Amino acid sequence: xxxxRDSDLPxxxxxxxxxxxxxxxxxxxxxxxxxxxxxxxxxxxxxxYPHLEVIRDGxxxxxxxxxxxASRVVIAGHIDTVPVNxxxxxxxxxxxxxxxxxVDMKAGVAVALVLAADLSEPPVDLTWIFxxxxxxxxxxxxxxxxxxxxxxxxxxxxxILGEPTSATVEGGCNGTARxxxxxxxxxxxxxxxxxxxxxxxxxxxxxxxxxDYEPEQLEVDGLVYREGLNAVAITGGVAGNVIPDxxxxxxxxxxxxxxSGEQAIAHLRELFDGYELTVTDLAEGARPGxxxxxAQDFLAAVGGVAHPKYGWTDVARFxxxxxxxxxxxxxxxxxxxxDDERVNIAEIIACEQGLRAWLGTH
Amino acid sequence: xxxxRDSDLPxxxxxxxxxxxxxxxxxxxxxxxxxxxxxxxxxxxxxxYPHLEVIRDGxxxxxxxxxxxASRVVIAGHIDTVPVNxxxxxxxxxxxxxxxxxVDMKAGVAVALVLAADLSEPPVDLTWIFxxxxxxxxxxxxxxxxxxxxxxxxxxxxxILGEPTSATVEGGCNGTARxxxxxxxxxxxxxxxxxxxxxxxxxxxxxxxxxDYEPEQLEVDGLVYREGLNAVAITGGVAGNVIPDxxxxxxxxxxxxxxSGEQAIAHLRELFDGYELTVTDLAEGARPGxxxxxAQDFLAAVGGVAHPKYGWTDVARFxxxxxxxxxxxxxxxxxxxxDDERVNIAEIIACEQGLRAWLGTH
Numbered sequence: 040x041x042x043x044r045d046s047d048l049p050x051x052x053x054x055x056x057x058x059x060x061x062x063x064x065x066x067x068x069x070x071x072x073x074x075x076x077x078x079x080x081x082x083x084x085x086x087x088y089p090h091l092e093v094i095r096d097g098x099x100x101x102x103x104x105x106x107x108x109a110s111r112v113v114i115a116g117h118i119d120t121v122p123v124n125x126x127x128x129x130x131x132x133x134x135x136x137x138x139x140x141x142v143d144m145k146a147g148v149a150v151a152l153v154l155a156a157d158l159s160e161p162p163v164d165l166t167w168i169f170x171x172x173x174x175x176x177x178x179x180x181x182x183x184x185x186x187x188x189x190x191x192x193x194x195x196x197x198x199i200l201g202e203p204t205s206a207t208v209e210g211g212c213n214g215t216a217r218x219x220x221x222x223x224x225x226x227x228x229x230x231x232x233x234x235x236x237x238x239x240x241x242x243x244x245x246x247x248x249x250x251d252y253e254p255e256q257l258e259v260d261g262l263v264y265r266e267g268l269n270a271v272a273i274t275g276g277v278a279g280n281v282i283p284d285x286x287x288x289x290x291x292x293x294x295x296x297x298x299s300g301e302q303a304i305a306h307l308r309e310l311f312d313g314y315e316l317t318v319t320d321l322a323e324g325a326r327p328g329x330x331x332x333x334a335q336d337f338l339a340a341v342g343g344v345a346h347p348k349y350g351w352t353d354v355a356r357f358x359x360x361x362x363x364x365x366x367x368x369x370x371x372x373x374x375x376x377x378d379d380e381r382v383n384i385a386e387i388i389a390c391e392q393g394l395r396a397w398l399g400t401h
Numbered sequence: 402x403x404x405x406r407d408s409d410l411p412x413x414x415x416x417x418x419x420x421x422x423x424x425x426x427x428x429x430x431x432x433x434x435x436x437x438x439x440x441x442x443x444x445x446x447x448x449x450y451p452h453l454e455v456i457r458d459g460x461x462x463x464x465x466x467x468x469x470x471a472s473r474v475v476i477a478g479h480i481d482t483v484p485v486n487x488x489x490x491x492x493x494x495x496x497x498x499x500x501x502x503x504v505d506m507k508a509g510v511a512v513a514l515v516l517a518a519d520l521s522e523p524p525v526d527l528t529w530i531f532x533x534x535x536x537x538x539x540x541x542x543x544x545x546x547x548x549x550x551x552x553x554x555x556x557x558x559x560x561i562l563g564e565p566t567s568a569t570v571e572g573g574c575n576g577t578a579r580x581x582x583x584x585x586x587x588x589x590x591x592x593x594x595x596x597x598x599x600x601x602x603x604x605x606x607x608x609x610x611x612x613d614y615e616p617e618q619l620e621v622d623g624l625v626y627r628e629g630l631n632a633v634a635i636t637g638g639v640a641g642n643v644i645p646d647x648x649x650x651x652x653x654x655x656x657x658x659x660x661s662g663e664q665a666i667a668h669l670r671e672l673f674d675g676y677e678l679t680v681t682d683l684a685e686g687a688r689p690g691x692x693x694x695x696a697q698d699f700l701a702a703v704g705g706v707a708h709p710k711y712g713w714t715d716v717a718r719f720x721x722x723x724x725x726x727x728x729x730x731x732x733x734x735x736x737x738x739x740d741d742e743r744v745n746i747a748e749i750i751a752c753e754q755g756l757r758a759w760l761g762t763h
Binding site: 213215217228229230231232233237239240241242243246247249250254265267268269270271272273274275276277278279280281282283286288289291293320349350351 | 575577579590591592593594595599601602603604605608609611612616627629630631632633634635636637638639640641642643644645648650651653655682711712713735
């Protein structure tokens with residue numbers, strides 16, 4: 040069924056090149072919370088392909104084959120971007136596309152859309168997920184919403200998230216925890232400091248622990264995850280003439296996926312034994328899942344080498360759902376969110392070819 | 402000359418008791434910047450005494466005798482208060498007056514006003530200064546304004562500031578300096594912390610220096626001044642997932658009056674050698690000046706024992722002007738600015754009697 044098209048709807052040509060499609064997707068501005076237009080365009084462009092069942096949920100679009108294959112692979116990407124900063128429309132310069140969304144992650148979405156349209160007889164059933172609100176608060180995340188409200192749409196034996204990895208495979212991801220260590224003292228006038236107790240001075244030991252800490256490097260399923268433990272904020276002080284009775288050090292712990300969130304917090308409690316510690320944020324990591332046969336096949340098809348993913352990504356949502364997942368997408372992640380965000384065209388082509396090689400030969 | 406009285410002007414009875422006058426003064430609300438009404442009332446009430454020359458400058462009122470005595474003593478107090486917090490009008494409970502301004506420092510002002518009116522033939526010439534804006538930014542301070550624009554009004558051989566000292570003599574005051582120590586690092590995503598350099602972690606050493614520092618106790622003109630060195634604020638942090646590239650520790654150094662401001666800063670630069678240090682505030686201390694004969698007489702008349710003043714007070718403005726100065730006033734300074742601010746009535750009477758004993762017998 041071809042849906043009636045709104046005449047204002049941008050037309051996405053899924054039969055063309057992923058490079059051109061990247062440009063078209065970027066030029067539909069879709070800062071988090073404003074994804075309706077791009078979701079409409081994606082939904083409409085997928086709906087004309089009879090091999091796909093297309094499902095709309097808020098501003099997420101899911102398309103899937105139902106061929107009765109023995110396995111199902113989920114390929115997902117978010118369609119929102121961080122705010123535009125005079126970096127649209129996209130321009131091409133040499134072998135790069137420059138502009139908001141090129142790296143994070145409309146090039147990855149373009150690759151997925153072209154393959155979703157083209158692979159009508161894949162060796163595995165495929166679920167393509169294009170979702171909203173990845174760049175904002177975790178509770179708004181479209182993939183998280185689907186996991187809560189329509190978990191059957193995430194079901195699969197293996198998942199690939201098209202986040203930028205410079206077209207290499209980055210397995211799993213580190214977990215992340217944020218805790219606050221609160222120091223309490225006794226307020227006093229600073230002219231009579233001996234009457235009080237300076238809470239900021241007590242932060243010296245907390246910062247020393249952090250400075251002296253040697254982050255571990257842990258091997259998980261053959262990949263080495265590098266951890267990190269850092270103060271990301273510190274506050275304290277009442278007034279220029281007052282001995283402060285409060286200081287708070289906010290700490291971010293990036294932990295290898297071989298630790299559960301609970302274990303990560305236990306590690307912090309041990310490290311800051313005796314301190315008042317409050318957990319303000321905790322997201323589990325994701326094991327790379329590269330021991331799965333499907334993952335092995337995929338890895339072989341796209342070059343054979345996997346690296347660990349240090350940053351937390353939505354692969355952890357698949358992992359929490361029992362679906363091993365990796366990151367694989369065009370673009371240098373260090374360019375994400377930069378005002379001069381840009382993607383190398385060769386990486387778009389490489390990712391398309393890599394996935395095509397795997398899903399054509401499996 | 403008796404000036405025409407505005408009918409709405411509160412009438413202050415300077416011939417009554419200093420205790421009743423304290424209540425009357427407190428009940429004329431005069432938060433810093435809003436001293437016009439109380440200055441009007443003070444000016445009008447002093448103007449009826451022919452032994453006084455009364456001078457108005459902004460919301461400061463100066464009254465002085467011109468008897469051609471060999472010496473001149475200046476007695477001063479500020480007429481503003483910190484903000485009222487549902488603690489007016491003043492109420493009397495047992496042997497205390499409770500409410501905003503009772504300690505800091507309308508009881509001291511009341512004692513001065515009663516004596517200014519009564520002592521028409523003192524053994525020394527007297528200058529009484531009642532000034533505005535002591536509780537706010539130093540550049541607004543009424544005594545500082547007089548020192549800049551009408552320095553002749555501050556001239557004298559000895560000065561007494563009626564700030565609360567629990568009716569004891571507190572000589573001179575510590576100086577105070579505020580400096581910022583700025584740590585600089587390299588910003589990075591906290592998932593790849595090894596790419597950056599954490600400026601907050603570098604604050605560990607600054608805080609350790611502060612924590613380990615043992616403040617000195619220095620004897621100056623027979624009084625022992627206790628110093629203090631404290632972080633009064635710390636800030637750092639960009640976002641919950643960013644290695645911070647900046648942290649700032651704000652430090653307050655209270656230094657004995659035997660050190661000049663320059664020496665105090667040199668001491669800090671030595672202590673934080675190698676760090677980026679910025680001086681944001683510096684006020685010299687004041688030597689107690691108790692070796693002056695007038696001061697010795699005063700001290701003998703009021704009990705003979707002097708203590709050092711730890712907090713910075715406007716005695717330093719007299720000291721900078723070449724006039725040795727001490728603090729002497731009713732009320733516990735630890736009650737200043739407290740919502741349950743209160744003054745012991747016996748201390749009001751003691752201060753009045755002490756000054757009367759001295760200025761009557763000299």
